[in-house]
Each structure stands twice: as C-alpha cells, then as structure tokens.
Amino acid sequence: MLATCLDGNNNISIIAYAIVDKENEENWVWFLIHLRGAVAGIDSPEIQYVSDRCKGIINAVRNIFPGASHVHCTIHLQRNVKQRFGTEMEKFFKVLHRCKTEERYKQVLEAITEKNPECGQYLSNIPPALYVMYAVRRPRFGHTTSNIVKIANSAILPIMSYGPLRMCIELYLYMMEQKAKQHRLSMILNDERLTPYAARYMATQEEDAGRMRVRIASLNEALVQSSTGDFIVTLLPECKCTCLVFKDMCLPCSHIIVFEREMRLSSERHVGVMWTSEAFRIAHLETFHPVDTSNLPISTSCMAPTPVLKRGRRRINRIACLGEHRSSATNLLAGSSGNRSLEPEEHQMHVELLLVAPIAQQRTPRLCSICKQPGHDRRTCGRQQSDNRHPSQHFTLTGVESQGVEVNHTIDDDSGEENISMTADDLDFEWIYDEEVDDVPIEFLW
Numbered sequence: 001m002l003a004t005c006l007d008g009n010n011n012i013s014i015i016a017y018a019i020v021d022k023e024n025e026e027n028w029v030w031f032l033i034h035l036r037g038a039v040a041g042i043d044s045p046e047i048q049y050v051s052d053r054c055k056g057i058i059n060a061v062r063n064i065f066p067g068a069s070h071v072h073c074t075i076h077l078q079r080n081v082k083q084r085f086g087t088e089m090e091k092f093f094k095v096l097h098r099c100k101t102e103e104r105y106k107q108v109l110e111a112i113t114e115k116n117p118e119c120g121q122y123l124s125n126i127p128p129a130l131y132v133m134y135a136v137r138r139p140r141f142g143h144t145t146s147n148i149v150k151i152a153n154s155a156i157l158p159i160m161s162y163g164p165l166r167m168c169i170e171l172y173l174y175m176m177e178q179k180a181k182q183h184r185l186s187m188i189l190n191d192e193r194l195t196p197y198a199a200r201y202m203a204t205q206e207e208d209a210g211r212m213r214v215r216i217a218s219l220n221e222a223l224v225q226s227s228t229g230d231f232i233v234t235l236l237p238e239c240k241c242t243c244l245v246f247k248d249m250c251l252p253c254s255h256i257i258v259f260e261r262e263m264r265l266s267s268e269r270h271v272g273v274m275w276t277s278e279a280f281r282i283a284h285l286e287t288f289h290p291v292d293t294s295n296l297p298i299s300t301s302c303m304a305p306t307p308v309l310k311r312g313r314r315r316i317n318r319i320a321c322l323g324e325h326r327s328s329a330t331n332l333l334a335g336s337s338g339n340r341s342l343e344p345e346e347h348q349m350h351v352e353l354l355l356v357a358p359i360a361q362q363r364t365p366r367l368c369s370i371c372k373q374p375g376h377d378r379r380t381c382g383r384q385q386s387d388n389r390h391p392s393q394h395f396t397l398t399g400v401e402s403q404g405v406e407v408n409h410t411i412d413d414d415s416g417e418e419n420i421s422m423t424a425d426d427l428d429f430e431w432i433y434d435e436e437v438d439d440v441p442i443e444f445l446w
Helices: 025-038 055-064 074-085 087-096 102-115 117-124 147-155 157-161 164-191 196-209 245-249 254-262 277-283 328-335 344-360
Strands: 002-006 012-017 048-051 069-072 213-216 221-226 229-234 395-398 405-407 430-433
Touching: 002 147, 012 025, 012 147, 012 164, 025 055, 048 055, 055 069, 069 074, 074 087, 074 117, 087 102, 087 117, 102 117, 147 157, 157 164, 164 277, 196 254, 213 254, 221 254, 229 254
Parallel strands: 048 069
Antiparallel strands: 002 012, 213 221, 221 229, 395 405, 395 430
16 A cells, blocks of 8 residues: 655655555555554645545545545546447546536536436546546646556565565665655755746746737736637636636646736746745655664554455465366266275276376367367367368267367278277267367377
C-alpha cells in the first residue's frame, strides 16, 4: 500500500507505505489510521483524495476521514467504460468527465444514453461530484487520475524484488535521499517568491494571454475571447473563470492574467499559498535521519491486522508439476487399487497398463493431427489435409475406462496388416477412427 502527494514544485513524494497480504477494507482502515497518526493535518477537509473505485479504500476513507473530498480516478473509469461498452463509448466518456458546466454534462450524458442506454445508466449511477470537472469540490492540481501512485511504483520498481524487511529498509533510504534533494532545493529558493514549477506555469499562461482579447464589463467582470472559446472572468468577491483551470490549479489562468493586465493589476496575488517558495521550504524543512538497520528494535504499536481466513479449502490456480498429467490408463490403475480381489481379465489389464502409464505421464508437446508439428492444432494448421489420407493413421483405444488414449501405429497398405504386438481379443478393445483426436501420442511396450 502506498500514499503519495504533490509538493509545491509538482514533485511526487511518498508519505507512507505498508506491506500487507491483501488489499481489502480491513487493511486499508489499518493503513489510514496509522497515516492519520503519523501525518498532521492529513484528515483536513481541504485535502483531496484520488483513488480507484476499490470498495475497500472507498469505505475506509469514508470511515477514517469522514469530511474529506474523495474522487475517483478517471483513467480507471475510462477503462471500465471501454471494456464494457466499447471504444466509441470511451470517446464519449473523455468528453463527459471534462464538462465544465452542468448543462454540458447533461447534454453529453443524454447523447451517451441515446447511443448506448446501458452505458448511460452505468454513468448515471456514478455521482458527477466524483469525477466530472465542474462538480469536483476541491482542486486536483491537474491530476484527474491516480497515476502519481503508478509513477511512484515505477520509481521504486527495483526495490519491489527484495524481501519484505529489506524492501522496507530500501524504501526508507529512497525516501531519505529524495527528501534531501528537495531540502537542498528549498534552501536555494529563499530569494524567489514562487517555486520553479509555478514560475514556469505563470510564464506559459502570460504568453498565451498575449493572443487574447478582453471585453471589460466592469471593474469586476470581463469577457475574454480566445481561439478556444469565450470565457467569463470574475475578480471579486472570489476570483474565478469559467474555464475552471484556476479552480483546479489554484494558479491564475491566461484569461485572468489578461484581464488583470488590462486593469494594471498583478496576477500573482491570486497564486495559491502552496505554490510559494516559503511553503515549499516549510514542507521540506524536516529531513529523514539515517538509521542503523543492523539492530532494529521491535515495535508492537503498529502491528498489521490478523488476516481472516475463509473456511474451506482455498481455491488456487496451481501449475501442475511433472507427472500430474496422467492419462486415463494411469487413472484407471490408481482408481482400482483397492483391497478387493481383481478378476483375471482386470488383472491382465492392470499388468499391461503398467507398461503404458510411465510413457503417458511424460509431458510431451501437443502435436497437430495433420502435420505432426507442435505449436498449433488441426483447426489452425496451415497445411491442408490430404484427400488420400488413410483413415487408420489415428485411432482411439476404447475399453474398460480407457477412452481418449491415442495410439500411433502403422498399417501395411498392401496387406492391411497392423504392426502392433497385441491383439484385440486380449484387451477387449476396438479401433475407431476419430477426426477430432488431437492428444499426446503414447507408445505400447511389450
């Protein structure tokens, strides 16, 4: 489990991690309880939480941080829509979650419902406040997905191959080094008002503002016309723009900047406090201390919850080991090894099958019944079946519980004599031509 955040320079920081046996609600509750105790102010209603739609984490955040704003990752929703309803509905969803007004949201949702009623019903059941741009309450700072967790996972990917104890140690050392880099940068920015990321963002927005036209309505309102459309800017009592970029980023958009420029005002007064160098310096003031990992103390104050095991046998998809792919002949031999006495015919069958079973247990590759080559079957074989194929090339041995054992043998075309050193009367079987047989061939040893 991993909890990440963004700092004032748009850097990804890992603030907590845990190794558990399963990602479920009980483990998420345990993780968030200790996260709340370790990070001051993490339960503030000003913080925006972004995650996938896992029921475990949704219920855990609702119970541990009841006043928090928790939204869903749009990438996970987009993948769900694509998987259930196709690529066309995925394109509609990309437009839907970027809607900037409620009217536009209803129009797009209505178009989706007309195109695919099931997809429209699926999206209608998800409140727009959880993913649609206009309805989300708190800033997401340009991140509508939980990809920053994926990026953090990619950065620590080499560490994930270690054992649990060494993994925790290496994660701590990695976080210590990253914290030191940001601490060094914060010391350099003492004379700057904004962080490097915020300064670059403002420069880009000011450049775009030079290509826009302002229609001033009053000292407080204006209509800004640009190549992407018309937007209404309001400065008081709360600065806002209908493009919703300022609401999401807490940084002035190009529309606000061009209006402020016309009014001979500084647009930096609308920059959020989290983008200032002072806030960045405070965030990275404390550093991690090196820890001697050779003699770590044992603590019982942060024990993970005991995993709850379900009753009954656990279902697993296990890869069978060598010798477990037994033929029907071996199954017959294993199933009839009771205490009862065998009839003479059954005893003879067991003795003869003893010679067949070891060969049937060998894990040989499956061969095509037409070209005798591995890697495909008769349905995908590129070689067309010859019309003069002799019907005796493939047979199925049927007898006492021995159906499905394929036998390869030869028949002399002139005399019709079978080249096999056993007779049908001894084992009570018959040869039947079967086009669908495509099993592993075995041999008879006598």
